[in-house]
Amino acid sequence: MIEIPESTVISRQAETILIDKQIVDVVQASSPHRFTWYSGDPILYRNLLVGHRVEALAGHGSFIDILLDGNVRISISDGVNMKFYPAIEKYPVKHQLLILFEDKSFLAFTVSMYGAIYVYNGAIDNFYYQNSLQRLSPLDETFNKTYFEHIFTSVKKDMSIKALLATEQRIPGLGNGVLQDILFNAGIHPKRKISTISDLQKEDLFHSLKVTLRSMINNGGRNTEKDFYGNFGGYKCLLSRNTYKNPCPNCGGTIVKEAYLGGTIYYCRECQSEK
Numbered sequence: 001m002i003e004i005p006e007s008t009v010i011s012r013q014a015e016t017i018l019i020d021k022q023i024v025d026v027v028q029a030s031s032p033h034r035f036t037w038y039s040g041d042p043i044l045y046r047n048l049l050v051g052h053r054v055e056a057l058a059g060h061g062s063f064i065d066i067l068l069d070g071n072v073r074i075s076i077s078d079g080v081n082m083k084f085y086p087a088i089e090k091y092p093v094k095h096q097l098l099i100l101f102e103d104k105s106f107l108a109f110t111v112s113m114y115g116a117i118y119v120y121n122g123a124i125d126n127f128y129y130q131n132s133l134q135r136l137s138p139l140d141e142t143f144n145k146t147y148f149e150h151i152f153t154s155v156k157k158d159m160s161i162k163a164l165l166a167t168e169q170r171i172p173g174l175g176n177g178v179l180q181d182i183l184f185n186a187g188i189h190p191k192r193k194i195s196t197i198s199d200l201q202k203e204d205l206f207h208s209l210k211v212t213l214r215s216m217i218n219n220g221g222r223n224t225e226k227d228f229y230g231n232f233g234g235y236k237c238l239l240s241r242n243t244y245k246n247p248c249p250n251c252g253g254t255i256v257k258e259a260y261l262g263g264t265i266y267y268c269r270e271c272q273s274e275k
Contacts, residue, residue, distance in 0.1 A: 001062075001078050001079060001112075001175065001177055002064065002076070002077065002078040002079070002080070002173075002225075003062055003173050003174065003175045003177050004061070004062075004138065004139065004173035004174055004178060004213055004216075004217075005178060005213060005216035005217050005221045005233070005235070006059075006221050006222070006225050006227075006233075007059030007060060007061060007062060007063060007064050007173055008059045008139070008217050009059075009217055009220055009221040009227055009233065010059065010064055010082065010221075010227055010228045011057040011058055011059030011064050011065075012057075013227055013228035013229070014057045014064075014066070014082070014084070014228050015057040017228070018054040018057065018066065018084075018107075019054055019055070019056070019057075020053055020054065020055075021053065021054050021101040021102065021103065021105070022051070022052070022053045022054075022101060022102045023049045023050055023051065023053075023054075023068075023099055023100070023101060023102075024050060024051075024100055024101065024102045025046070025050065025099075025100040026045050026049050026050060026097070026098070026099055026100070027091070027095075027097070027098035027099075027100065028042060028043065028045075028097070029042070029095065029096045029097060030091075030092075030093065030094055030098075031093075031094035031095065031096070032096075033096050033111045035113065035114035036080075036096045036111045036114070036115060036116070036117060037114075037115070037116040037117075037118075038116070038117055038118065038119075039116075039118040039119060039120045039124055040119075042097065042117070042119075045097070045119045048072060048119050048120070048121065049068070049072065049074070049099065049119060052068040052069055052070055052072050053069050054066060054067070054068055055067050055068060055069055060132045060133055060137065060172070060173070061128075061131070061132025061133075061135075061137070061169075061172030061173035062077060062128075062132065062172060062173045062175065063075055063076065063077055063173075064076050064082065070121070071121055071122055072119070072121050073118075073119070073120055073121075073122075073124075074117070074118070074119050075116075075117075075118040075120075075124065075129060076109060076115065076116065076117055076118070077116040077117075077118075077128070077129075078115060078175070079111055079112060079113055079114045079115025079116075080096075080109055080110070080111055080115035080116065080117055081109070081111075081112065081226060082107060082108075082109050082228065083107070083108050083110070083226070083228065083230045084105065084106075084107055084228050084229060085105060085106050085107070085108060086105050087104035087105050089106075091106070091108070092110070094110065095110050096109050096110055096111050096117060097109040097117050131169050132169070132172035132173060135169070135170075135172055137171075137172070137173070138174065138209050138210060138213055139213065139217075145203070145206055148202070148206045148209075149202070151164065151165075151170055151171070152164065152194055154170075155194070157193070157194060157195035158193055158195060159193070159194055160190065160191050160192060160194070160261075161183065161188055161189075161190060161191075161192045161193075161194055161197065161205075162176070162179060162183075162190040162191065162260065162261055162265065163261055164194055165179055165182075166179045166261075166263075167261065176263035176264070176265070177222065177224065177225075177240075178212070178213065178216065178222070180237070180238070180239040180240060180265070180266050180267075181212050181216075181237055181238045182205070182208050182209050182212045182213075183205075183208075183267070183272065184238055184239050184250075184266075184267070184268070184271070184272060185208040185211070185212055185238075186201070186204045186205040186207075186208040187201075187204070187271055187272055187273075188201065188205060188272055189267055189272040189273055189274040190260060190265040190267055190272075191260065191265075191274050192272075192273075192274055192275075196275065215235060216233070216235045218235075219233060219234040219235035220233045220234040220235070221233025221234070221235060222237050222240075223235060223236050223237060223242070224237055224240050224241065224242060239255065239266035239267070240266065241264070243255070243266075244256075244257045244266045248268040248270065248271060250271045251268065251270045251271055253268050253269065253270045253271070254268070254269070255267070255268055256268070256269060
């Protein structure tokens with residue numbers, strides 16, 4: 001899934017490869033997916049894209065933008081995998097969109113559970129997309145302790161820390177996936193009420209948020225997600241579907257797996273107190 005580390009890493013990787021490539025063809029979905037959302041009719045994407053060149057890439061929140069000349073854009077959301085293939089490769093059997101370049105290399109877009117592939121001219125009127133552009137990212141210097149405190153004071157005090165940080169797009173691109181290690185490093189339980197978190201613990205959480213995300217990015221993304229080339233990232237998640245059966249990396253205790261707020265949470269009862 002695309003969260004802040006993936007949108008940052010993949011856009012940087014793609015920029016080194018795609019700049020100035022010209023699109024010569026668009027292949028429609030070989031395997032239609034009922035939970036793939038498009039902007040308009042995807043059959044018209046060929047008319048919008050063919051002949052245009054890639055000028056830049058941008059990652060923000062849970063979105064990745066491919067900016068083409070003529071103010072044409074391709075934007076993909078969380079849930080969409082964008083993989084680059086050199087000219088010698090064969091088309092994947094299943095995809096929701098495929099874009100061919102003049103050198104015969106190509107991009108394949110595939111959707112796992114759900115996701116959006118938007119192709120448009122100018123701007124797109126989508127709340128989640130616009131929100132990810134307008135709100136501050138934790139990677140920005142202006143996302144400081146004052147801004148972080150404002151997030152806390154903007155909601156009811158009985159809200160849990162997971163609900164605060166990973167729902168309602170208060171921090172676009174910070175989802176349930178990256179939240180696990182952020183909270184573990186800060187020693188805070190995902191269900192902890194924000195009214196019980198002290199100022200000192202908020203400082204620890206703010207520091208963990210910044211440092212953990214930077215570590216994920218500097219290591220090429222999380223090892224639970226694939227990058228632009230189809231490889232898993234180099235950051236080894238402490239708490240994830242791959243590690244929860246292992247002992248706690250801090251105290252050696254048992255890691256708990258639970259369903260909570262529409263997703264799965266992982267935590268150590270000893271290191272992350274709910275009270």
